Amino acid sequence: MLSGLKAPAPDKILALTQMFREDPRDAKIDLGVGVYRTPEGVTPVMRAVKAAEKRIWDEQTTKSYTGLAGDPAYARGLAGMILGEGIDPGRTAAIATPGGTGAVRQAFELVKAHGRADATVWVSDPTWPNHITILRHMEMPTRTYRYFDDATCKVDVEGMLADLAEVAEGDIVLLHGCCHNPTGANLTAADWTRVADLLAERGATPMIDIAYQGFGDGLDADAAGTRLLAERLPEVLIAASCSKNFGIYRERAGLLLTVSDASEAGTVQLVLNALNRANYSFPPDHGPRIVATILGDADLRADWQAELEETRLSMLALRRQLADELRQRTNSSRYDFIADHRGMFSRLGASPDEVAKMREDFGIYMVGDSRLNIAGLNADTVPVLARAIAQTCA
Structure with missing residues (x-):
């Protein structure tokens, strides 16, 4: 039975992640996988999560x-x-x-x-x-x-x-x-x-x-x-x-x-x-x-909500920065929608060929339909992405 199996089509996002890992360029930017990252590129363990895990470690008596x-x-x-x-x-x-x-x-x-x-x-x-x-x-x-x-x-x-x-x-x-x-x-x-x-x-x-x-x-x-x-x-x-x-x-x-x-x-x-x-x-x-x-727990919940709000506001700030950078570089309001969207993702409207060109020329990795993970950016990489979009997209 196993000898007759056919390999499934690769998951496009996971395949993109593998391509990013294999790219030797230091200045590459991963905007594909949907995880939040700090400006340092780390997906952190939240403070309240660490505290809760410590409490569970101290108090839990069974793994039944x-x-x-x-x-x-x-x-x-x-x-x-x-x-x-x-x-x-x-x-x-x-x-x-x-x-x-x-x-x-x-x-x-x-x-x-x-x-x-x-x-x-x-x-x-x-x-x-x-x-x-x-x-x-x-x-x-x-x-x-x-x-x-x-x-x-x-x-x-x-x-x-x-x-x-x-x-x-x-x-x-x-x-x-x-x-x-x-x-x-x-x-x-x-x-x-x-x-x-x-x-x-x-x-x-x-x-x-x-x-x-x-x-x-x-x-x-x-x-x-x-x-x-x-x-x-x-x-x-x-x-x-x-x-x-x-x-x-x-x-x-x-x-x-x-x-x-x-x-x-x-x-x-x-x-x-x-x-x-x-x-x-x-x-x-x-x-x-x-x-x-x-x-x-009221205290843990309050701390979690505060850190979650910091995360939310950081993504909104990146959206605003990217929209402003693109307005300056394209001299148009074409990308103002980025500041209006919410969450981790936006879709640029770039063609698959333009997405591929940004990957090849600038080391910018996003999904083929031009979905990009805003949380994969930081204040320093936003201008890099804006320049790539402005120079690549018609």
């Missing part, structure tokens, strides 16, 4: 399994951070998962196993490539809806709503809660209201991937769209990640959170537990326990 759903304190803490106080906890059910990717996968498993057999999953064009990879692997019906206007570098709201007007009852609409990956262009509060109205009218269920809460406009502002849908609609699926906002990428701390009628939430929880049992049994605990420790 947690429950199938994971640590209840983790689910409560993260659900509260995402949904705020407007949702009755009795309407929710949740399971810890191996990272946000695990939450996405388990959400699709829930739809496939317990939803309508013919339900279509609608995804934005563009979206995080792994959404498509997972859906294709699971052989689930998918359709795309317009999202990003390449000409304006803004959300194509009218195109989005026109496409979603075709969703059928029971379909799943995958939305990015904030800091859209790969474009950085977000829905406004008014846009979220229109989306909620449309989904309610069509009887579709939103699935929200919220991987960057706190990286855009703040913890509460970044969750506003998710909270609106949870308040307005009878059912919502939420795939959350702690990789970015807690900086615990390798600990793989994710959560699949559902909102439904309170009379059904208990059954939903049992189904979610069974999904964990069938896929990987008991979920990882170390990362979720770090998060639960931080969210459950």
Whole structure:
């Protein structure tokens, strides 16, 4: 059997990372992989994370399994951070998962196993490539809806709503809660209201991937769209990640959170537990326990939020600097959108050939669709990137 296997196509982002590592130039810049870095190029361990790990080290007496759903304190803490106080906890059910990717996968498993057999999953064009990879692997019906206007570098709201007007009852609409990956262009509060109205009218269920809460406009502002849908609609699926906002990428701390009628939430929880049992049994605990420790302690939580805010503001400052540099170098407002986008990513609108030329001529590595990781820059490399863009892009 193994001798007949065919090698899968390489992951483009991972392949780009390997190319960067093999490039001997000292002045190369990695804007591909989606991790936060300090100006020194380090992805730090947050202060509160270190303190929480020390506390766990001192106090933990066992490494036995947690429950199938994971640590209840983790689910409560993260659900509260995402949904705020407007949702009755009795309407929710949740399971810890191996990272946000695990939450996405388990959400699709829930739809496939317990939803309508013919339900279509609608995804934005563009979206995080792994959404498509997972859906294709699971052989689930998918359709795309317009999202990003390449000409304006803004959300194509009218195109989005026109496409979603075709969703059928029971379909799943995958939305990015904030800091859209790969474009950085977000829905406004008014846009979220229109989306909620449309989904309610069509009887579709939103699935929200919220991987960057706190990286855009703040913890509460970044969750506003998710909270609106949870308040307005009878059912919502939420795939959350702690990789970015807690900086615990390798600990793989994710959560699949559902909102439904309170009379059904208990059954939903049992189904979610069974999904964990069938896929990987008991979920990882170390990362979720770090998060639960931080969210459950007022001092640790305050310190974590302060450092997260520093991280958010540093990315906004880099966006503003890059937009200003490009305005000066191109003598145009063409790239002003970079300052308006939020989160780690923006998509420049450069062609694949222009992206390749910037890599070859300047040692600047970004994904082929011109998605760049703002957090891979610092004050010294922003002018280098601006010069490369100005000299390369038509």
